[in-house]
Amino acid sequence: MALTQSRHPMTSHFDADPDTALLDLLTGPRVHADKRAGLARRDAALDPLLLAAIAASASHTTRNHYQHDLFPGARPLNEGLKRIGEDTNEHQDRKRLTYVSRQAPRRARLQNQVILESKKNGIPGSLEPLKAAENLPSPISRKHLSSAVNVQMSEIPPQSHPPPTILTEVKCMARTRIPTPHGPAFLHLYHNNRDQKEHLAIVIDPAQYSDEETPLAPAIRSRSLDAVWSEDETEMDRIIRGAYVGKLSTTSQRASHPPSSYQHFSTDAVPSPLVRIHSECFTGETVGSMRCDCGEQLDEAIRLISQPITLPHDPSVGLTTMPGRGAVVYLRQEGRGIGLLSKIRAYNLQDLGHDTVTANLLLGHNADERSYEVASAILRDLGLGSEVGEGVRLLTNNPDKVLALEKEGLRVVERVPMVPRSWKNRSAAPLTDGPIVTYGSSEGEKAVGVTMLGGEAAQGEDLDKYLRTKVLRMGHMLPLHLVGTNSLT
Ligand SMILES: Nc1nc2c(ncn2[C@@H]2O[C@H](COP(=O)(O)OP(=O)(O)OP(=O)(O)O)[C@@H](O)[C@H]2O)c(=O)[nH]1
Secondary structure (H helix, E strand, C coil), X not given: CCCXXXXXXXXXXXXXXXXXXXXXXXXXXXXXXXCCCCCCCCCCCCCHHHHHHHHHHCCCCCCCCCCCCCCHHHCCHHHCCCCCCCCCCHHHHHHHCCCCCCCCCHHHHHHHHHHHHHHHCCCCCCCCCCCHHHHCCCCCCHHHHHHHHHCCHHHCCCCCCCCCCCCCCEEEEEEEEEEXXXXXXXXXXXEECCCCCCEEEEEECHHHCCCCCCCCCCCCCCHHHHCCCCCCCCHHHHHHCCCEECCCCCCCCEECCCCCCCCCCCCCCCCCCEEEEEECCHHHHCCCCCCCCHHHHHHHHHXXXXXXXXXXXXXXXXXXEECCCEEEEEECCCXXXXXXXXXXXXXXXXXXXXXXXXXXXXXXXXXXXXXXXHHHHHHHHCCECCCCCECEEEECCCHHHHHHHHHCCCCEEEEECEEXXXXXXXXXXCCCCCCCEECCCCCCCCCCCCCCCCCCCCCCXXXXXXXXXXXXXXXXXXXXXXXXXXXXX
């Protein structure tokens, strides 16, 4: 508070330090032997009268605008503000008190923050973050809305992602080892120049630990993580951000170095790594919701990738199996890209009888608003599916994902389907277009970590309905006759 002496009677106490004196006056015991001059002690940490005075003199504030000028007395005097205690025409002064924010709007601040971050992280040509309007659901006409209940997948307009105007770039900011119920994994955190989200890759790869010069298959390593970020970077800086080789411990600390070139790797000897592109699902993965199979899918993907790989017979190699290798790219595309808020609303529409596709449409969203440019860039960064890297076997029932990766120039050598755990015993001979991998398929497999919460298979009517809609309306490649009969609507 910048108070100055005024003609108010109490200001005689302000001669030495007016701010402290005022504070004493308001909050301390009586400041004077003369009881008439002192005020009664107020014990509240924040004086309610003082707050009320501030609130009365300020225009409305929001909790997001904490840097606004709250206290007119704090303004420089040359702004023409009256001093506290000065004779004032209160009515006039109120009018003259302008209330100016020193903050830029939140959107502008975020934008600046992203640009600064990107510069700092060395991502060139940073894209501006999404404009608020682009994040809003696209409006649909009332006519469309009223008929949406009966709309078929073929009638739904194609996804309207704006074509990328610049090359999508990603940078792995950090990597660390995560022990999982299925074995060790390496979590990679990525920044990118398309959105402000931190997407992830969970890499499972025994060569991460290996010191061998010529491992059976190349280590799945992030090019951007292994790159030298600056001349000032120390070995320890690199190690702390995860750019190390072997197993990090108190006795083993070896920073990685970028290779001079990447060799093309032949996949004749070793099958291509198994890869999953997984979309975030807070309800399924964290709350253990059984409205969808996302929790068990994530768990199952990590389990399947960690399974030993059977090698083609090759006398020169002499091995019949090798430890599993591959990656889960974890995209922050909650609710098929519509976000958690809209997904929660969609669930209520689903409880009112609409299926997952119609619920999205009723809220003004597309059935699926995801895109896979960032996923493709992450795979390329890991040397998977790219020109110089290996092709990938993609774990999915969603044909859109295969197409999206291929459109990005990645090589998908095989689609590996996944069957929900709750379906696995419903038929001995399911009809599919390829080998079927069921969740937790053989006896004795670990049940730990099965759905992250609660274990075992997710099941129930909601899930059956969701899965049925995915097959019937979204073209997912699963054998429909496995769906429970009571959910057929
Ligand atoms: N909008 C919406 N999103 C949902 C719903 N249930 C799950 N999701 C989201 O759907 C995403 C997972 O997509 P799915 O359609 O289940 O599966 P997929 O990834 O397309 O296909 P697979 O690769 O075969 O698993 C996650 O982001 C979930 O949050 C729902 O009822 N409504």
